[in-house]
Amino acid sequence: MLLVLVLALSACDGSQGPGQTVVESATPPGTETAPAATSTPFQPSPTPVPLAANVNGEALLLSTYQAELARYTAALGREPAPDEQQQVLDDLIDQTLLAQAAAAQGYVVGDAVVQERLDDLVRQLGSQEALQQWMAANGYVESEFRQDLARAVQAAWMRDQIASGVPVSTEQVHARQILLSDSTQANDVLSMLQSGSDFTNLAYQADPVAGGELGWFGRGELFYPELEQAAFALQPGQVSPIIQTPVGYHFLKVLERQADRRLSPQALLRAQQEAVELWLEQQRNQGQIEILN
Numbered sequence: 001m002l003l004v005l006v007l008a009l010s011a012c013d014g015s016q017g018p019g020q021t022v023v024e025s026a027t028p029p030g031t032e033t034a035p036a037a038t039s040t041p042f043q044p045s046p047t048p049v050p051l052a053a054n055v056n057g058e059a060l061l062l063s064t065y066q067a068e069l070a071r072y073t074a075a076l077g078r079e080p081a082p083d084e085q086q087q088v089l090d091d092l093i094d095q096t097l098l099a100q101a102a103a104a105q106g107y108v109v110g111d112a113v114v115q116e117r118l119d120d121l122v123r124q125l126g127s128q129e130a131l132q133q134w135m136a137a138n139g140y141v142e143s144e145f146r147q148d149l150a151r152a153v154q155a156a157w158m159r160d161q162i163a164s165g166v167p168v169s170t171e172q173v174h175a176r177q178i179l180l181s182d183s184t185q186a187n188d189v190l191s192m193l194q195s196g197s198d199f200t201n202l203a204y205q206a207d208p209v210a211g212g213e214l215g216w217f218g219r220g221e222l223f224y225p226e227l228e229q230a231a232f233a234l235q236p237g238q239v240s241p242i243i244q245t246p247v248g249y250h251f252l253k254v255l256e257r258q259a260d261r262r263l264s265p266q267a268l269l270r271a272q273q274e275a276v277e278l279w280l281e282q283q284r285n286q287g288q289i290e291i292l293n
Helices: 062-076 082-104 111-125 128-137 142-164 183-194 199-206 225-232 265-286
Strands: 051-055 058-061 169-180 213-218 243-245 248-262 289-291
Touching: 051 062, 051 082, 058 062, 058 082, 062 082, 082 142, 082 265, 111 128, 111 142, 128 142, 142 265, 169 183, 169 199, 169 225, 183 199, 183 248, 199 248, 213 248, 225 243, 225 248
Parallel strands: none
Antiparallel strands: 051 058, 051 289, 169 213, 169 248, 243 248
8 A cells, every 4th residue: 555645835924924113204294205115025936745756747745655665664674775665666656557547447436435445444454443553553544545545446456457458368388398407418318319219208317206397388488488489389299409598408398289278377367467567668668757756
């Protein structure tokens, strides 16, 4: 939850103060006098509210960032490093971008929705007093927490919209690998494979526990792109040539292949997270974001 503090600064009063004496001078009869010049009381310019960032014209208050950083510091149990402090600000900017997009799509969080969420929190924590204690421990007052909660609900709604656009099924292959530590071993295995040795037996010699099992995976799921490219270039039963990566020398064998296989829950979640991160990256690049702190 992100804290929103709104600072209201009042301008100084420019009226005449007590204790001032007005001295009147006598004017001889028949003498015309010009009207006395009147001075305009000094009107100071309003003091600008300090900002941490400006996100597409929406002010992100410095106090909001400082309060969120204080909560993060308390949870961390130590002073955050500079990159961690920047991450707190980046997260606030991301949430603002998501909330702005939700509002642009017509999703506005009213008081009734906020109250419903507060009632849910009361039920989860056990009492209204427990919620008040939680807010106090995390540096919130209720009015600020309501604003924060509304923005968080909007951001969560937009995340769900982005995630719902990720396909639940995709082209996948089921593969096994032989991973070796040096080129000499790799060339020896290549010779054995070319002479007809069984791939699975060699895989279990290299990996006695799992036998090089990679399971089902889609595009973008393997850590090394060269392995993925080799896997999707093979048909079931085919074996790749030697593939070198920073961790060693690989042979791949594709066991099965499906054009439209449902993603595992872990793979779907990963794909949804990547979709949200890509969306945010695009919004940062296309938007007008000014860091001011």
